[in-house]
Amino acid sequence: MFPKIVGYVVKRGVMLFLTVVIAVYITIWIANMGGYVDEIVKGDLYLSISQSVRQNPAYRHLNDTQVRELVDALYANELKKIGFDKPFIYRSFIYLRDAISLNLGRALWLSSNSGSKSVYIIISERLPNTVLLFTTTQLILFFIGLFAGLFLSRRYGSIPDKLSVTLAPLSSLPGWFYGIFLILIFASSLRILPYGGMVDVPPPTDSLSYALSVLKHMILPVLSWLIAYSFINIYSRRTFFLMFSSEDYVEMAKAKGLPESLIRRRYILRPTLPPIITDFSLTLIASWMGAIITERVFDWPGIGSLLYSASTMFDTPVLVGLIVIYAYLLAATIFTLELVYAILDPRIRMGGV
Numbered sequence: 521m522f523p524k525i526v527g528y529v530v531k532r533g534v535m536l537f538l539t540v541v542i543a544v545y546i547t548i549w550i551a552n553m554g555g556y557v558d559e560i561v562k563g564d565l566y567l568s569i570s571q572s573v574r575q576n577p578a579y580r581h582l583n584d585t586q587v588r589e590l591v592d593a594l595y596a597n598e599l600k601k602i603g604f605d606k607p608f609i610y611r612s613f614i615y616l617r618d619a620i621s622l623n624l625g626r627a628l629w630l631s632s633n634s635g636s637k638s639v640y641i642i643i644s645e646r647l648p649n650t651v652l653l654f655t656t657t658q659l660i661l662f663f664i665g666l667f668a669g670l671f672l673s674r675r676y677g678s679i680p681d682k683l684s685v686t687l688a689p690l691s692s693l694p695g696w697f698y699g700i701f702l703i704l705i706f707a708s709s710l711r712i713l714p715y716g717g718m719v720d721v722p723p724p725t726d727s728l729s730y731a732l733s734v735l736k737h738m739i740l741p742v743l744s745w746l747i748a749y750s751f752i753n754i755y756s757r758r759t760f761f762l763m764f765s766s767e768d769y770v771e772m773a774k775a776k777g778l779p780e781s782l783i784r785r786r787y788i789l790r791p792t793l794p795p796i797i798t799d800f801s802l803t804l805i806a807s808w809m810g811a812i813i814t815e816r817v818f819d820w821p822g823i824g825s826l827l828y829s830a831s832t833m834f835d836t837p838v839l840v841g842l843i844v845i846y847a848y849l850l851a852a853t854i855f856t857l858e859l860v861y862a863i864l865d866p867r868i869r870m871g872g873v
Contacts, residue, residue: 532858536851541620543847544840548615551839555608560834561628562604569594615840622848624841629833630826639841642826647808647845649718650815650822653738654807657745662800664750669757670784673765684754691752696813699744703817706740713740716819741818757796764788798857805853809846 552558570591573579579587599605603614618625624639632642672681706713714720714737724730764770770787808823815824823842830838 529855529859533855536855540847540851541616544619544844545612545616547843548612548619548836548840551836551843552608552612552615553834555612557834557836558604558608558611562599565598565604566591566595569598619840619844622844624844625837627830627838628835630829630835630838639837642838643823643841643845646821646823646826649820650824651808652734653741653820653822654811655804656738657742658800658804658807660742660746661749661753662803664746665753665757666796668754669759670761670789672754672758673761673788674780674784676762681758684751684758687751688755690747691749693748694813695741695745695748695811696817698747699741699814699817702740702744716740716817718821737818737820741814741820744814760792760796761788764792794861801853801857802850805846805849808849809842 573587573591573594579590582590596605603611622640624643626637627639627642630642631637632645634641636642668684672678672684675681703715707715716737718734718737719730720733720737724733765788767787770783773783773787809827812824812828814820815822816828819825826838827842829835830842
C-alpha cells in the first residue's frame, strides 16, 4: 500500500511542478510583451546614459561624433553587464530559472515603503495585508455558508430557506460595488468609519490602538464582501447538503429518533467534508492574490493594489514575482490535498488510480 501512495504522490508532485514551470514561462512572455518591455528598459537606459554624458563637464571638449561613440560604448557595456546584450528568447530562460528558484530580482519602477527595489521585499510588505483582510473575510464566509447551509438543508421550504433563495441574487454584483455604497453611507454621511486605508494617519504608537485602528479600517471591505457573497455561499452549501440529507441512511437515522444536531454533524457534514475543504482551500489561496478593485476602492495596501500598479507601470519583475509566489502557494495547496486524498481514498490505497 505504502509504495503505491508514494508513487501516486510523486507523480502528482512532478505534474504540479511542470505546470508551475509552464505557467511561469508563459507569464514571463506576457509580462514582457514578447520582449517589448525590455526594449523600453533599454531605451530608458540609453537616454539616461546619454543625458549623463552630455551633462558631465569632463566631456564638454568632445564633439557630437565623439559623444555618440562614448554613449554607445557605455551603453553596450551596461547592456552586457545586465545581460541585455542577449536576445530575449535566451534571457527568457534565465528569467525562468531565477523565478523558479525564487530569485525575484529588482523592480524596474516600484519600490517598497523602505525604498528598497527588491521584489521580494516589495511583495513581503504587501502579502500580510492581503492575507489579513481576505483570509479573515473568507473564513467568515466559509463558516456562515457551512453552518447556515447545513441548518437550511434540513428545513427545505421553510421561511429562512425561501429567504436565502430570494437573497442569493445579491451576489450577482461584486463586493466592491457594495463597498462604494457602504463608503457613502458610513464614511461620507454618518462619518463613523474611515473611507479607506489600513490604519489611521498618523498611525497609533501603541500596539493595542494600532490593532483597533486596523480592525476599524477592515469593517467596510469585509462587510462589502459579506453582503455580496454570504447568501450565494449559503444557497450553494444548502443545495449541496440537501442532496445528502435526502439519502436513505439520513432518513433511517431520523427514523431511529437521533437528535437533529447529530444527524447534521455525523450523517450529512462528515461525508461532505473532503469536497468542502478542497473548495475552501483553493478559494483561500486565490484570495491571497487580493481583489484588485476592492483594494483600489478601499485604498488597501495589499497584493491586489500592487498587481494593479505593476500592470500599469509594466514592472515585469514584480508581475512575475507575484505570479510565481501564487503558483507555488496554489501548487503546495493542491499537493497537500492530493497527499491527504492518497492516504484517505481507498481507491488509491488499493491501486485503483
